[in-house]
Amino acid sequence: MLGFELSEPATLDEAFDLLADGDPGVRPMGGGTALMLMMKAQIFKPERLVSLRNVGGCFDGLRIDADRSHIRIGGMTTFAEIECSPMVLQHLPAVVRTMKTLANIRVRHVASVGGNLAHADPHLDLPPVWMTHAASIRIVSKTGERVIPVEDLFAGYYETTLEGGELIAEVIVPVRPEWTSTYVKVTTRSAHDWPALGIAVSANLQGRRVNDLRLVLSAALDRPTRLVAAENELRGSDLDEAALKRAGEAAVAEVDIHSDSRGSAAYKQHLLRVHLSRAMHSLVGV
């Protein structure tokens, strides 16, 4: 492995300058857990890594808006901070539950929310969870900032819509007291395996009736994807076997799942039907 430079700027402006030259070998670093793996596998050969650990400001910590409408999570917030936050537990319990089977305690203590999103690996657990919560991200750059829904970040397998020099400053999650959510990490082999499928579901229910919902599929596709057709099957209807069956078929029809070492396409389609239905059932507590 060849040498590289590691810089730890103390301000955001300094970070922008260090990132400025547009060289693919220059990248920001959050916790570095994904970067290290790519470097070890020699998929990525850095010239310079710009660590964001000292830039501070909105990159750090968790807060709730004064009107309690949104929770804001800084891009450098670690998974462990989220997992241990009473505020997140109260308003976004599905996020805390997701952490229990995400990586291991060592990774969770360093991996950052921003790095996790920017990595754009479709197998990651959190992106579909953010999407099902209708979260957005605030992106900052030397020239300004923009806010986009999380789903608009992903452009493909390990690809994002971030322009050179743009950084994920925070994740903004609406507080939705009438909604319940869950995430199912479908490992087809053993508990610590990469998922074959990630299914994040979130719904506003009245008894068995679905007022509104958001369904997201990850891992089996090149990016986490909303299952719009399946949502349409269920929105406004009762959660019964027939509706769930229709939703499952709609889901399978609207996405193009490929085979890999975690299962054949047919197998994963089958899992999608089964787990979508089980996940929706779990929301009603059946």
Next chain:
Amino acid sequence: MDALTVPNGKKGIGGSILRNEDERLLSGRSTFIADISQPGMWEIAFLRSPVAHANILSVTKPEGFEQRVFLLSDLGDIRPIQADSQAKGFRRSDYPALANDRVRFVGEPIAICLGRTRAEAEDLAQAVFVEFEELPAVSDLSQCRDPAYPPIHPGWNDNLFLETHIDVGDVDAARAKAAVSLTRQYRMNRQAIVSLEGRGVMSYIDERTGELVVYSSTQFPHVIRTALAHCLNMQERELRVVAPEVGGSFGVKNNLNPEEIAIAALTKKIRKPIRWVEDRREHLIAAPHAREHRYEVTVHADKDGLILGLEASIDVDAGAYSVWPWTSPMESGMAIGFLPGTYTISNYRATARTCASNKSPMGPYRGVGRPGACFAIERTIEELAVHLGLDPVEVRLRNYVRPDQFPWKSAGGKTYDNGNYAESAIAARDLIKPERLTELRQRYADSDYLIGLGYATYLEQTAHGTAEWVQRGLPVVFGYEQAALQMTPDGMLIIDVPIQNHGQGLETTLAQVANEELGIDPAQVVVRHGDTSMAPYGMGTFASRSMVMSGGAVGCASALLADKLRKIGAHLLQVQDSDVRLEDGFVVANASGGAKISLKEIAVAAFLRPERLPDDVDPGLSVVASYRTSRDTGAWSYGTHAAIVAVDRGTGMVHILDYVIAHDCGTIVNPMIVDGQMMGGLAQGIGTALYEEMPYSAEGQPLASTFMDYLVPGASEMPHTTIEHLCSPSPITRYGIKGMGEGGAIPPPASLCNAVNDAIRSLGASINETPMTPDRVLRALLDAQAGSATA
């Protein structure tokens, strides 16, 4: 696991004492290859073949680095690995230390690159340019005799190493008489052999002794010394092989590796210390693999399930080369020999083919051949029972070799020493409580879970001696062990043995054997191993042999030493030799209230104050003894496993609800260690049954090169397990000990597959392949559904 065994106050044979070696291991202080270095040492990266089968047209070393890249031609006059079986018709495959004109599997080493760090060496390896002319790769057993695939070794006309046949009794008559003949096919797919520490070698020249010193993470240092001396044209005395702490091996470090030869040859040439520490990717793709068996089995039986005859066709993919010293037909030979299992089958006809392919060579892995054979026969027994509507345990009970039939000569050509197979099956049935099934099935009736119960009985030939290895046609015959004992002047005992301890607890159990003979506290015994300069010659640790063989040698040596200690002790106590005994670190006079003298005082006399010795006793307290079993056909452990599983019909996931083991390994030296070995073996057996697979693409590319793709079971996959120890001491070994290191890994594929089939049978589905991934299980369920829909 249920805590059946707790410290019981005994220190000798049968005592559950804590392990002497644990302190250094658990505190992380011990030294493995990666912890050992020499001043000025270079690190190595191997340039390995990225293609499965190709002619090497040219290799270009990076400019300016010619002195740091080495090809076969740079290593001088060395011999390839020649693992030739004596079996008639065997086709040989020379396995060079570095590939020269041809590569035959992805991962085969081509060049050694040196760097100041491993990273630097890897960068250099990437800069070497190799021009390949690719050839069709044999990547599946079905291609073995397909003329579309050229032979991978010179002088061959297809890709078969060996075909062997067994035909005993009268199978045709059995078939004619049978009320039922059932044919089934089984597949056990290829696996990697995952040890926590990969392979590794560090070597340097010791100018003072004139030795080429080779540290290798190996299971058998003396045998490696013999092999290296042969390949490098050296005297054995010019070589010292040291196995330092070895971080798990399970068979994968029980071969002569091309890397060992290449590194030793290079050190000899450049006279600089060099080290190779295998990384996980290298380990998964380039270290020897295991399993990959296919079977077609036909059983002939009467209407009560009594087996009248057995027919089988067995195919094993042994990969690209024959590994030394086991030879490539080892797997298929074990499979054909063990298929009749614990049953009184006397009409047996079978063919076993050992096929070559462009995959990593097949080597020994915990259980060797037997997990496949056990899978095939135990699935077949269960199928027979189902077909006849009989209880699977009852069918086994009708067919087991009975205690009064030992020694039993099996149709597979083996001689079983003793046992009570029925007792193990009944014990397993009592533990698993089949009557629970009804209740469990009711409880899960409204869910997606299907409940099933499965059994499997296994045999584990251990400590096989001369006759067995000669019968198998091996180049080396591992019939004995030696041990050297010396007492120190302060009364401690040092035992030097040529076997290896890489997790088995042998530093403790051998000390317990010494305690049995000498009454010395195991804490006062140091067992040293893994160094050809310390121990007398011996064969190493594998094939569940060390407790029997090395335990026997330590026992014999201890008995000799005990004679001398008693003699000196009696003299010092001024009583007759015959009037004393060894007990708790003393020689004690038998007379009531008898005087005693400590081993320490005796040692002082023997070494420092020879004037105190009797006239007919020489100074010193050291003994070398060698041991072999009284018959050399092996001590046979066995047992029955039973499992209850829940299969999720929605996803095909298999959950193990309960697991029990009732086994017999003869006299148990340390029950706690036996439990540990059982659990470790079970974990690996569960890996074979449910998780582990090394698939290859049609181009011969291994498809699992990291732990992201190659799945081993973790703690969360281990079921609740109950172990019961039965005990029929072996009639052919000292103390009646039988080996037991592999048994835990042998039957889980069979027991679990039987349980899964029991669960899914009600839906008309069946599965006969490992690993039983959820994808495969679900496909079996969907196929059955489709079948019943069209029927």
